[in-house]
Amino acid sequence: MRESSAMQSLPPYLFARIEKKIADAKEKGIDIINLGIGDPDQPTPGHIIEKMAEAINDSANHQYPSSAGLLQFREAVAGWYRQRFGVEVNPKSEVVSLLGSKEGIAHISFAYLDKGDINLVPDPGYPVYGVGTLLAGGVPYTVPLKEENSFLPVLEDIPADVASLAKLMFISYPNNPTGAVADLHFFEKVVEFAKTYDILVCHDGPYSEVAFDGLKVPSFLEAKGAKDIGIEFHSLSKTYNMTGWRLGWAAGNPDAIEVLGRFKSNVDSGVFQAIQYAGMAALKGPQDCVRDMQIIYQQRRDVVQAGLEKMGWQTKPPQGSLYFWVPVPKGYTAESFAELVLEKAGVIITPGNGYGEYGEGYFRIALTVSSARMVEAFERMAKAIGKVDF
Numbered sequence: 001m002r003e004s005s006a007m008q009s010l011p012p013y014l015f016a017r018i019e020k021k022i023a024d025a026k027e028k029g030i031d032i033i034n035l036g037i038g039d040p041d042q043p044t045p046g047h048i049i050e051k052m053a054e055a056i057n058d059s060a061n062h063q064y065p066s067s068a069g070l071l072q073f074r075e076a077v078a079g080w081y082r083q084r085f086g087v088e089v090n091p092k093s094e095v096v097s098l099l100g101s102k103e104g105i106a107h108i109s110f111a112y113l114d115k116g117d118i119n120l121v122p123d124p125g126y127p128v129y130g131v132g133t134l135l136a137g138g139v140p141y142t143v144p145l146k147e148e149n150s151f152l153p154v155l156e157d158i159p160a161d162v163a164s165l166a167k168l169m170f171i172s173y174p175n176n177p178t179g180a181v182a183d184l185h186f187f188e189k190v191v192e193f194a195k196t197y198d199i200l201v202c203h204d205g206p207y208s209e210v211a212f213d214g215l216k217v218p219s220f221l222e223a224k225g226a227k228d229i230g231i232e233f234h235s236l237s238k239t240y241n242m243t244g245w246r247l248g249w250a251a252g253n254p255d256a257i258e259v260l261g262r263f264k265s266n267v268d269s270g271v272f273q274a275i276q277y278a279g280m281a282a283l284k285g286p287q288d289c290v291r292d293m294q295i296i297y298q299q300r301r302d303v304v305q306a307g308l309e310k311m312g313w314q315t316k317p318p319q320g321s322l323y324f325w326v327p328v329p330k331g332y333t334a335e336s337f338a339e340l341v342l343e344k345a346g347v348i349i350t351p352g353n354g355y356g357e358y359g360e361g362y363f364r365i366a367l368t369v370s371s372a373r374m375v376e377a378f379e380r381m382a383k384a385i386g387k388v389d390f
Ligand SMILES: *Cc1c(COP(=O)(O)O)cnc(C)c1O
Pocket: 038, 099, 100, 101, 102, 103, 126, 172, 176, 204, 206, 234, 235, 236, 237, 238, 243, 246, 247, 248
């Protein structure tokens, strides 16, 4: 048996290595505090679960769903965009349901890239952007996100000959892993750039509702002309603690939505309808659960900020996302520091190089464990490592 060369070209899955180390430590009886996982620890709000229970008992929901998603679900998405961002999307032609946004993010490359076509991919970034590109036979072109540029891509640095060959471009704010946010002005620059070179912009926005200090981040679709040239991937996963349910959508340019929908109708058969009804309950129901979630994460963010400062870090706290992106101390690589923290303190952090070459020199802390455990993690790290040096 021979796997495809595209499969062989995939980078090693970093988290598999970390999982092995966690298993080893657990076997030794060490109490591990995992600050590595980007998966909300809070349960899905009760009213969403109740809707699911009701919908699952309706046999009409047991059959194949429509591949694009129930019109009612797409209308709920459109209503949410109107209410939250003042953005109009046509539920019939500008929204498609996804089996979690990761699915659509991976598949858009198959729908748009021919062999050798370029996708402009941010680095550090969510690994699926580049992996989907490689599996589809495309070429990911690295667009660095640097601290000195507030982790925004510098569009002028992308060579014109590369941009001319690019068919897709990914951006994502609030950003995983850097915690950076973007404003409307940046999105408008992206629209202009994409129009110049005829590129489909794919904005990945699952953290739009995870922002702190009262900040309301914009949707990419708010930018003038965004729908001419772009789509936004979104998800119920982070906003409503629904990572396991697998429900998301893409919205925006109707041609791109049609193309992605046509691709999907050939490879999957849509989202279980009961889950779509639960998603409608989430999008149309009371939103206090979202505010409660923001408060919990903000408290944890402040605990991490205090812990880092105590050990000698001078970091700016993230304004959004579930992550702190922190430089490693002098003399360490991302991986050697993560290893030190695991061995000496029993704490898992994610080495930044798992998100690309520009992630080297950083590590990521996720805000997905309780404040009490976070306090303990920093006490252990401070005791084991002491003050850090830059
Ligand atoms: C969590 C996450 C997603 C969403 O994944 P789902 O498949 O919708 O659960 C997408 N992009 C980024 C950057 C993420 O961190």
